[in-house]
Amino acid sequence: MNNYEHVLVALRRVIRATDLHSKRLSKNAGLTGPQLLIMRTIRELGEVTIGTIADKVSLSQATVTTILDRLEHRQLVYRVRSTQDKRKVHAHLTESGADILSRAPNPLQEDFIKKFQSLHEWEQNMILASLQRVANMMDADDIDASPVLDVGPVLKDDGWKEKA
Amino acid sequence: MNNYEHVLVALRRVIRATDLHSKRLSKNAGLTGPQLLIMRTIRELGEVTIGTIADKVSLSQATVTTILDRLEHRQLVYRVRSTQDKRKVHAHLTESGADILSRAPNPLQEDFIKKFQSLHEWEQNMILASLQRVANMMDADDIDASPVLDVGPVLKDDGWKEKA
DNA sequence: TTTACACCTCTAACTATTAGAGGTCTTCGC
DNA sequence: GCGAAGACCTCTAATAGTTAGAGGTGTAAA
Numbered sequence A, B: 001m002n003n004y005e006h007v008l009v010a011l012r013r014v015i016r017a018t019d020l021h022s023k024r025l026s027k028n029a030g031l032t033g034p035q036l037l038i039m040r041t042i043r044e045l046g047e048v049t050i051g052t053i054a055d056k057v058s059l060s061q062a063t064v065t066t067i068l069d070r071l072e073h074r075q076l077v078y079r080v081r082s083t084q085d086k087r088k089v090h091a092h093l094t095e096s097g098a099d100i101l102s103r104a105p106n107p108l109q110e111d112f113i114k115k116f117q118s119l120h121e122w123e124q125n126m127i128l129a130s131l132q133r134v135a136n137m138m139d140a141d142d143i144d145a146s147p148v149l150d151v152g153p154v155l156k157d158d159g160w161k162e163k164a
Numbered sequence C: 001t002t003t004a005c006a007c008c009t010c011t012a013a014c015t016a017t018t019a020g021a022g023g024t025c026t027t028c029g030c
Numbered sequence D: 001g002c003g004a005a006g007a008c009c010t011c012t013a014a015t016a017g018t019t020a021g022a023g024g025t026g027t028a029a030a
Helices: A003-029 A033-045 A050-057 A061-073 A095-103 A108-117 A121-137 B003-029 B033-045 B050-057 B061-073 B095-103 B108-117 B121-137
Strands: A077-081 A089-093 B077-081 B089-093
Touching: A033 A050, A033 A061, A033 A089, A033 A095, A050 A061, A050 A089, A061 A077, A089 A095, B033 B050, B033 B061, B033 B089, B033 B095, B050 B061, B050 B089, B061 B077, B089 B095
Parallel strands: none
Antiparallel strands: A077 A089, B077 B089
């Protein structure tokens, strides 16, 4: 094994981990990426308005609204309209929402970035160079993930959104 | 007494009645004209949105909102956000609101218009002519009204609108 | 008479929701 | 495999209500 091969192996481990992240979430935790992201934001900021969430996660308010609709329907979050400013709505995690979130997979990508940045700069550069090479070689035959959580069906519309 | 004097007396009775209408409302019933108008609209239409009220009474939504704030604070009306369309808010009369409204003075002006229009045209014309004359003579030394209702202070801000 | 206060009213800005349209990805039946 | 259906994401535009801010009226009290 030469150096490149070692790098390649390491990279594959990282790629596998980050790559499987979203699949784990959507298939096993019952939470999609945006859903998880929003729930984390709520946990992090506590009582938080829809607008703030939208800013934080860089989505439109409309998008956040519809995602919250789904989460609320599954009773993972709930909304409380502000009494100070009736235009505003505060989102909260329900008990079961917080519970599920605490058992949900960590944001691997962020972890990885943090770790990557703790390396020496020449290490980062080397890895980056390898990465670009590897990208050309990669034809990933990948690995299966084991189930983690189950919050309910992601791919099942039980007709909760009754039209007016 | 000649004819004009009779007319004058009759007119004064009408004028007194209509003139005192708004004063009665604001000073004795504890409800201003717009407040009463909005409450009547709610009673008439039942579960009704702010927008509909605004249309009905020809005021802006913003104005209706602030008036409803005051009425709600006095517990004469309450709001319920629609579950069908969370943008919408339905206004309702509280029990005491309905009660007070039922005992509030009638919309005298409308009554008067109706009655006036039921007269013969020549009668209307005669009265109108008299009216114009009377207007020049009138230097009303008017009558006091007796209290009717008391819903609480109109001219007292008990600091309910706490700022954010 | 001046001042303060309660109220009315508006426009403009703001917050959230909904409608509607277009997109991805997965699953299911042929 | 391939097409259709379902669940989801995302957006812009429209809509509903609220709030900020500014200007006005009328009453009451100093």
